[in-house]
Amino acid sequence: MLKFNEQQQIDSVKGALMIRPQIEKAVDEIQKEGFDGLYFIGIGGTWASGMQVEVYLRGRSSLPVYVENAAEFITTGNKRFTNKSVVIFSSVTGSTTEMVDAIKKAKEVGARVLGFIDVEDTPLAKLCDTCISYPMNEQLKFYMVANRLMYNNGEFPDYDIYNQEMEKYLPMALVEVEKKADEWAAVYAKEKYQYYKEHPDMPHYFIGAGNQWGATYSYAMCYWEEQLWIRTKSITSAEFFHGMLEIIEAETPVTVFIGEDEQRPLSERVAAFLPKVCKNYTVIDTKDYELKGIRSEYRGSVSHLVMHAVNNRVDAYMEKEFRHPMVIRRYYRQFNY
Amino acid sequence: MLKFNEQQQIDSVKGALMIRPQIEKAVDEIQKEGFDGLYFIGIGGTWASGMQVEVYLRGRSSLPVYVENAAEFITTGNKRFTNKSVVIFSSVTGSTTEMVDAIKKAKEVGARVLGFIDVEDTPLAKLCDTCISYPMNEQLKFYMVANRLMYNNGEFPDYDIYNQEMEKYLPMALVEVEKKADEWAAVYAKEKYQYYKEHPDMPHYFIGAGNQWGATYSYAMCYWEEQLWIRTKSITSAEFFHGMLEIIEAETPVTVFIGEDEQRPLSERVAAFLPKVCKNYTVIDTKDYELKGIRSEYRGSVSHLVMHAVNNRVDAYMEKEFRHPMVIRRYYRQFNY
Incomplete structure (x- = not known):
C-alpha cells in the first residue's frame, strides 16, 4: 500500500486516546469553575474541526458550546464572549496569524484557554492556560473533549464503556x-x-x-x-x-x-x-x-x-x-x- | 434601464420600513416575556439572510441570538432549544418542506414563533404566534427585528434617529x-x-x-x-x-x-x-x-x-x-x- 505505515497509524491513534487523562483533567477544571460559553475557535481546517464537534454537541448537550472563526472573532468579535468564557483550539504550527491574534484577544478579555498544539514550544502555547501537546488527531481530541463535557454534565452515562471500546478497537x-x-x-x-x-x-x-x-x-x-x-x-x-x-x-x-x-x-x-x-x-x-x-x-x-x-x-x-x-x-x- | 421600475422599488422598501410598528410590537412582546435563545431558522436563501443578521448582532448585542438551518434543526436538533426559545423566520411561499417541519418541531417544543410570510394564507402562517405579511425585503425585515432587539436591550441609543434617517433616505x-x-x-x-x-x-x-x-x-x-x-x-x-x-x-x-x-x-x-x-x-x-x-x-x-x-x-x-x-x-x- 502506497505511503502507508500500519504500525505508525495504530500508534498515532492509540497515543491520542492515551492523552485522555490530560484532557479529562483540563475539562474537569473548566467545568468545576463554570463558564458562560465554550468556544471552539479555528480557521481553515481547524475551524472545520470545530464545526464537527459543535454539531456533535448541539444535538446531545445542553451546554453552551459554539464554534467561532478566528478572523471573525478578531474583527466582528462576540459580545457574549466574557471573562467567564472558555476557548478551545487546535493548531499544528502554533503560528497562524489569525489564531495568534484571536487567542491574544481571548486572553485580553480574561477567558480561559485550552490549546492543543502539535509543537510544544511556540508563542501560542505560552498564551494557553492549559496546553496539551500531541501530534495530529485533532478531530479525535475535540471529540474526547466533547465526550468528557457531556459526561460531567450527566449526558453520557456510558462514558466509561464507550472509552474502553474505543481504546480497544478504534x-x-x-x-x-x-x-x-x-x-x-x-x-x-x-x-x-x-x-x-x-x-x-x-x-x-x-x-x-x-x-x-x-x-x-x-x-x-x-x-x-x-x-x-x-x-x-x-x-x-x-x-x-x-x-x-x-x-x-x-x-x-x-x-x-x-x-x-x-x-x-x-x-x-x-x-x-x-x-x-x-x-x-x-x-x-x-x-x-x-x-x-x-x-x-x-x-x-x-x-x-x-x-x-x-x-x-x-x-x-x-x-x-x-x-x-x-x-x-x-x-x-x-x-x- | 432593463427591468427596472423606479417607483415600484421605492414603494417596496418604503412599505417594508412602514411595517416597523408591527415588528416593534412583536419584538417587544418577545422581550417582555423573555427568552433563553432566539433562533433565526431558514434554509437556502432564508438561512443566508439569517446568517447576515446573526453576524450583525454577534458584534453588537449580548442577547443570545443564533442561526439554525431548518434541515439540521429537524435532524440533529438543538438541545438548548426549549419552550423558552423564540424562532424567527421568513418565507416567500410558506410551503418549503424543511421550513414547515422545522416550525412544527419548534411549536411542539413549545417555542414562540414570529414569521414573516409574503403570502398571508399558508399552512405555515397558522403555526406562527405572530405572522407579519409583507412582500420581499426579507433582509431588511430581519435587520429591523435586530435593531429593535438591541434598542430594548439598551444597545442602540440612537434607534429613533437611525430609523428616521432610514425612512427618509434609504x-x-x-x-x-x-x-x-x-x-x-x-x-x-x-x-x-x-x-x-x-x-x-x-x-x-x-x-x-x-x-x-x-x-x-x-x-x-x-x-x-x-x-x-x-x-x-x-x-x-x-x-x-x-x-x-x-x-x-x-x-x-x-x-x-x-x-x-x-x-x-x-x-x-x-x-x-x-x-x-x-x-x-x-x-x-x-x-x-x-x-x-x-x-x-x-x-x-x-x-x-x-x-x-x-x-x-x-x-x-x-x-x-x-x-x-x-x-x-x-x-x-x-x-x-
Whole structure:
C-alpha cells in the first residue's frame, strides 16, 4: 500500500486516546469553575474541526458550546464572549496569524484557554492556560473533549464503556478502513485524473452533512484545492437542494460523504437524487466499513474519523496520479499578502 | 434601464420600513416575556439572510441570538432549544418542506414563533404566534427585528434617529445605487457571457465577509446556480486564505463583495491580494455608492442591501446576455426527489 505505515497509524491513534487523562483533567477544571460559553475557535481546517464537534454537541448537550472563526472573532468579535468564557483550539504550527491574534484577544478579555498544539514550544502555547501537546488527531481530541463535557454534565452515562471500546478497537478499526479502501481509492484517483485531463476547469463537487460537513468542507478546500490545486465546491446535503442541484448534469463529477449521525438522511436524499440526473458521482458511505468491536450506536460518533481514513487513501493515490507533491504551495506562506 | 421600475422599488422598501410598528410590537412582546435563545431558522436563501443578521448582532448585542438551518434543526436538533426559545423566520411561499417541519418541531417544543410570510394564507402562517405579511425585503425585515432587539436591550441609543434617517433616505438611496450600477452591470454581464462561452465548466468565484457573507453565499447559489445555471463557488474572505487561494490563476474569474461592517478589512485583504495573481477579478465595493442622507456610521448596517441593489442590475443583464429566463428550473420542484 502506497505511503502507508500500519504500525505508525495504530500508534498515532492509540497515543491520542492515551492523552485522555490530560484532557479529562483540563475539562474537569473548566467545568468545576463554570463558564458562560465554550468556544471552539479555528480557521481553515481547524475551524472545520470545530464545526464537527459543535454539531456533535448541539444535538446531545445542553451546554453552551459554539464554534467561532478566528478572523471573525478578531474583527466582528462576540459580545457574549466574557471573562467567564472558555476557548478551545487546535493548531499544528502554533503560528497562524489569525489564531495568534484571536487567542491574544481571548486572553485580553480574561477567558480561559485550552490549546492543543502539535509543537510544544511556540508563542501560542505560552498564551494557553492549559496546553496539551500531541501530534495530529485533532478531530479525535475535540471529540474526547466533547465526550468528557457531556459526561460531567450527566449526558453520557456510558462514558466509561464507550472509552474502553474505543481504546480497544478504534486504532485497529481505522487501519482496517484504510486497508479496505485502498484498492478502490487507487481506481477513484485514476478516474479523477482521467476526467481532469479532459476537464481541467470543472470543479469537483463534494457534498456532506452533520459531522461529515467539516470533513467535506475541509477535504475539498484544504486537500484538493490547497494541496492538489484541483477546483472543488463543497455544499451541505441540505443546502444542495436549494440551489446547487441545478448545475448537476449527466457528467458532472460529484462525491457524497455519508456518515452515520442524525443527519444521515439528508445525505441519503442526495444519494437517491443523483442517479436521476448524473452518472459521474461517487458515494463514500462510512456504513460500508466494518469497525470491528465498535457497537452500532457509537458508530456515528466516529464517522468523521472513518471518512478521514478513507480519504488518507484517496490522497495517496491522487498525489501519485496527478504527479503533484502535496507539500508544495503556489502562494500560501510564499510571500507577504 | 432593463427591468427596472423606479417607483415600484421605492414603494417596496418604503412599505417594508412602514411595517416597523408591527415588528416593534412583536419584538417587544418577545422581550417582555423573555427568552433563553432566539433562533433565526431558514434554509437556502432564508438561512443566508439569517446568517447576515446573526453576524450583525454577534458584534453588537449580548442577547443570545443564533442561526439554525431548518434541515439540521429537524435532524440533529438543538438541545438548548426549549419552550423558552423564540424562532424567527421568513418565507416567500410558506410551503418549503424543511421550513414547515422545522416550525412544527419548534411549536411542539413549545417555542414562540414570529414569521414573516409574503403570502398571508399558508399552512405555515397558522403555526406562527405572530405572522407579519409583507412582500420581499426579507433582509431588511430581519435587520429591523435586530435593531429593535438591541434598542430594548439598551444597545442602540440612537434607534429613533437611525430609523428616521432610514425612512427618509434609504428607499431613494437604494434606487440611486441601482441607477449608478446599471451601466457597469451591463458591461459586467457581457464580459461574463463572453468568458462563459469559452469556459463553460469554469466556476465563477464569489468572495465576501461579515454581513456580505450571506449575500455572497446566496447570490452565488440562489441566483447564478439556481436561476442562471452557471457554476460558482463562494467562500468567506477569511477562509479564502486557508486553501482556496491556491486555485486562483491569472484568468480565474473572481468577484469580491466588499461591505462596510467590521469585517471589511478581511475583504480588503482579498482585494489587495488578487491583482498579484489574477487579472480577471471584479471588486464590488458598497463604499463606491453615495447613499445620500445616510451618515457614515450607519452605512455598515445597510451594506448588504446596497450589494443586493447592485446585484439586481447584474441579474437583469445576466438574464439577457445568457438568454436564460431566471424563472425556469431544471429540477427544483419539477419532480419528486
